[in-house]
Amino acid sequence: MAGRGPRTRSASHDAFTITEAASRCGLTTRALRYYEDVGLLHPLRNASRARVYSGSIIDRLDLISKLRSAGVELGEIAEILCGREPGSEERRLIDVIERRLAAVEAQRVTLSTLLESCQPHLTQ
Secondary structure (H helix, E strand, O other), rough: OOOOOOOOHHHHHHHEHHHHHHHHHHOOHHHHHHHOOOOOOOOEEOOOOOOOHHHHOOOHHHHHHHHHHHOOOHHHHHHHHHOOOOOOHHHHHHHHHHHHHHHHHHHHHOOOOOHHHHHHHHOO
């Protein structure tokens, strides 16, 4: 593998160690190992059995991180990424995002109602 300096090729053509992959994605190496344990990732192994993360796995990690930041549970992420039907990943992703948006909207309504009920008490 090349040195650890700046990458000049696109991520889809590079291979990264677990430390490099974690650093690129803002995750810990422990998180990457856990994602592998639960079946979200399938890194290759080199001759010395060290994990090798391709650019496509980096992209997958980025999606996992964004979904986690949006409050999507790992079980739902697994549904999106590990479906059996080819080409249905996008549909599953849209379904999960729509459900998450509906939940956030319901929270917004609840919080707005709560705020309105507190307003009279603040003006006294």
